[in-house]
Amino acid sequence: MRSAKEAGLRELLGQRTKEVEEVVERYLPEEAGHQRIIFEAMNYSVRAGGKRLRPMLMQETYRLFGGSGQEIEPFMAAIEMIHTSSLIHDDLPCMDNDELRRGKPTTWVKYGYDMAVLAGDALLIYAVETAIKACAMAKDVAAVAGAVGILAQKTGIYGMIGGQVVDVQLTNQPVPREKLDFIYRLKTGALLEASMMIGALLAGAGEKELKQVEELASLVGVAFQIQDDILDVTATTEQLGKPVLSDEKNQKTTYVTLEGIEKARRDEAKFSDRAIALLKGLPGENPFLEELIRMLITREK
Secondary structure, three states, X not given: OOOHHHHHHHHHHHHHHHHHHHHXXXXXXXXXXXXXXXXXXXXXXXXXXXXXXXXXXXXXXXXXXXXXXXXXXXXXXXXXXXXXXXXXXXXXXXXXXXXXXXXXXXXXXXXXXXXXXHHHHHHHHHHHHHHHHHHHOOOOHHHHHHHHXXXXXXHOOOOHHHHHHHHHHOOOOOOOHHHHXXXXXXXXXXXXXXXHHHHHHHOOOOHHHHHHHHHHHHHHHHHHHHHHHHHHXXXXXXXXXXXXXXXXXXXXXXXXXXXXXXXXXXXXXXXXXXXXXXXXXXOOXXXXXXXXXXXXXXXXX
């Protein structure tokens, strides 16, 4: 039986997720014109669901530092578009070759390989177009420019894409721990870092605080990915909404295959505790953000 606290948190999480969904929905392209199919593929992919973790972390970090304007909203939509673009490409036959994502056919299965590639590309560049709309809403346009810079860097060759490059390059090869850490820090952690750093920056955080937020988000990203590895071998397809044992099928080295499931669980808890300690060292207070981080790292799907 769930405690009253847990039930209250779940209810609040549902409310916040709905808020995020409404923000993201407002920035999706209209499905009209000769290129309508690409808009449909983009929107299908974004609307497939998910935890909306990145825009929610962005918004809650913004609130932690006292932010209360609308300029955060285009960036919330943009980070979800970028995340979705990476999932579209991850699922392709040339990558993980997955046919199910969040309980639905993956984009390439639904729209074809060619349109899936284009939809992923389209979401990536449309995310930048969307983020720039914050310039018309913000008092500090320089902060918006800095946020766009963070978004680009954490997405590109020094961020998510860089991590994916090393991951793909080492497919079907033994992966040493240092390279696995690199992949996790960039492929998973970089967008979480972008989310929380942008939230902090737009709310007025200084350079020292941004560094703390970056380290905090990096720890959350590693712990999140370790839990993903654990779930791949312990959960069911129904729980995950995607095939289990996908890593084993693709002969991928994971934290679990390198360290074993018990050590993976211990290390996950260690990274989680360090992240929470850093969060408590930041100015401001946001109890929901702390509970959200704990929930994400200990999730069962």
